[in-house]
Amino acid sequence: xxxxxxxxxxxxxxxxxxxxxxxxxxxxxxxxxxxxxxxxxxxxxxxxxxxxxxxxxxxxxxxxxxxxxxxxxxxxxxxxxxxxxxxxxxxxxxxxxxxxxxxxxxxxxxxxxxxxxxxxxxxxxxxxxxxxxxxxxxxxxxxxxxxxxxxxxxxxxxxxxxxxxxxxxxxxxxxxxxxxxxxxxxxxxxxxxxxxxxxxxxxxxxxxxxxxxxxxxxxxxxxxxxxxxxxxx
Amino acid sequence: xxxxxxxxxxxxxxxxxxxxxxxxxxxxxxxxxxxxxxxxxxxxxxxxxxxxxxxxxxxxxxxxxxxxxxxxxxxxxxxxxxxxxxxxxxxxxxxxxxxxxxxxxxxxxxxxxxxxxxxxxxxxxxxxxxxxxxxxxxxxxxxxxxxxxxxxxxxxxxxxxxxxxxxxxxxxxxxxxxxxxxxxxxxxxxxxxxxxxxxxxxxxxxxxxxxxxxxxxxxxxxxxxxxxxxxxxxxxxxxxxxxxx
Numbered sequence: 001x002x003x004x005x006x007x008x009x010x011x012x013x014x015x016x017x018x019x020x021x022x023x024x025x026x027x028x029x030x031x032x033x034x035x036x037x038x039x040x041x042x043x044x045x046x047x048x049x050x051x052x053x054x055x056x057x058x059x060x061x062x063x064x065x066x067x068x069x070x071x072x073x074x075x076x077x078x079x080x081x082x083x084x085x086x087x088x089x090x091x092x093x094x095x096x097x098x099x100x101x102x103x104x105x106x107x108x109x110x111x112x113x114x115x116x117x118x119x120x121x122x123x124x125x126x127x128x129x130x131x132x133x134x135x136x137x138x139x140x141x142x143x144x145x146x147x148x149x150x151x152x153x154x155x156x157x158x159x160x161x162x163x164x165x166x167x168x169x170x171x172x173x174x175x176x177x178x179x180x181x182x183x184x185x186x187x188x189x190x191x192x193x194x195x196x197x198x199x200x201x202x203x204x205x206x207x208x209x210x211x212x213x214x215x216x217x218x219x220x221x222x223x224x225x226x227x228x229x230x231x232x233x
Numbered sequence: 234x235x236x237x238x239x240x241x242x243x244x245x246x247x248x249x250x251x252x253x254x255x256x257x258x259x260x261x262x263x264x265x266x267x268x269x270x271x272x273x274x275x276x277x278x279x280x281x282x283x284x285x286x287x288x289x290x291x292x293x294x295x296x297x298x299x300x301x302x303x304x305x306x307x308x309x310x311x312x313x314x315x316x317x318x319x320x321x322x323x324x325x326x327x328x329x330x331x332x333x334x335x336x337x338x339x340x341x342x343x344x345x346x347x348x349x350x351x352x353x354x355x356x357x358x359x360x361x362x363x364x365x366x367x368x369x370x371x372x373x374x375x376x377x378x379x380x381x382x383x384x385x386x387x388x389x390x391x392x393x394x395x396x397x398x399x400x401x402x403x404x405x406x407x408x409x410x411x412x413x414x415x416x417x418x419x420x421x422x423x424x425x426x427x428x429x430x431x432x433x434x435x436x437x438x439x440x441x442x443x444x445x446x447x448x449x450x451x452x453x454x455x456x457x458x459x460x461x462x463x464x465x466x467x468x469x470x471x472x473x474x475x476x477x478x
Binding site: 079094 | 363366367368370372376387
């Protein structure tokens with residue numbers, strides 16, 4: 001089976017700072033890959049490269065032609081519009097006719113429990129509601145590859161659980177591929193099938209989730225081992 | 234002190250008596266400045282939004298020139314437009330010199346850099362903060378500039394009000410290209426300059442009061458806009474920064 005995403009020796013340079021250095025990554029349909037690592041390790045850059053928002057300095061990014069991507073950002077920008085139109089705009093930009101976009105947007109809002117707030121200004125929503133709205137827009141685009149940049153890091157515990165539940169529901173039993181970054185290792189355990197550990201722009205570990213958390217990494221992946229020790233105590 | 238009181242009282246009488254000379258000057262001023270602002274905004278909003286998103290070789294140089302034009306003395310604008318419209322100038326065949334059209338053109342040239350530069354800054358900030366989210370949805374730079382400008386529309390309304398304030402309060406450009414002809418090209422600022430030099434202080438003061446009232450009204454508009462937007466967006470939203478406040 002050919003990969004849906006293939007990063008081949010990808011490097012990204014911002015002036016003198018190397019954000020990514022020779023990163024190789026392959027993802028197949030239905031895989032759920034978590035990117036972990038300290039701040040500045042290159043997680044967000046990798047997501048942006050995979051989504052085509054950033055050009056690479058070296059290497060190649062190949063995305064399978066059948067892939068339809070959608071990205072959810074850490075702090076989704078709330079346009080100055082209604083909750084419903086926030087989703088409709090996203091669909092319209094993808095070429096969906098306004099009337100059809102409204103119907104699909106309502107379905108998406110129902111899915112995340114925001115249908116009663118459809119006419120409210122998107123900016124009046126709480127942080128958790130805003131992230132659910134961003135999920136609704138991504139869901140309405142009917143992607144088969146979803147990228148999420150620390151989708152719950154700025155949320156309170158209740159909103160975190162809610163967003164995570166919606167994500168789990170979305171991917172359960174589907175062939176949707178997920179590439180997400182997170183500092184929440186519990187969330188990584190629950191959502192991911194594979195974990196990629198990044199440090200200073202390099203991939204230092206790429207392991208199935210069970211191996212990453214349960215196998216002793218001290219000898220094979222000492223940096224990832226230290227990171228886990230630091231995070232889990 | 235008596236002179237000042239007398240002048241103020243006479244000025245107020247001119248206003249309340251609806252002096253036709255005074256109010257014809259006010260109407261002419263408003264007409265010229267509203268038209269110039271509308272023309273400058275039609276071009277400046279598009280150009281500024283595009284500059285806020287587009288990246289090309291020479292952009293930095295263009296922005297430096299644009300920002301320099303922000304401080305362009307109005308009398309210099311008047312001189313340039315005069316040279317363009319004079320009989321031997323490239324636009325001399327239009328026959329616009331010493332007409333309201335020339336004054337509108339001069340004010341448009343004066344205000345265009347203000348609208349363009351402020352719009353560019355506003356859209357560029359928006360692009361930096363969340364442009365990639367629009368890009369993620371498939372919005373190419375051209376469309377993104379329009380969408381970002383639309384999303385920042387309340388902030389841009391403030392830019393329009395600032396532009397109008399600059400247009401209506403300038404004196405140099407309209408004096409040079411309009412000639413300050415009574416009943417034809419005389420506007421509030423040129424009339425104030427002339428009447429003061431002639432010693433007709435009540436008329437100058439009355440016009441000054443109207444001019445101040447117009448600027449005051451603009452600031453009231455900005456405040457109302459800010460409150461309206463805060464109500465619309467909820468308490469957490471950033472308030473519109475009043476340019477003239």
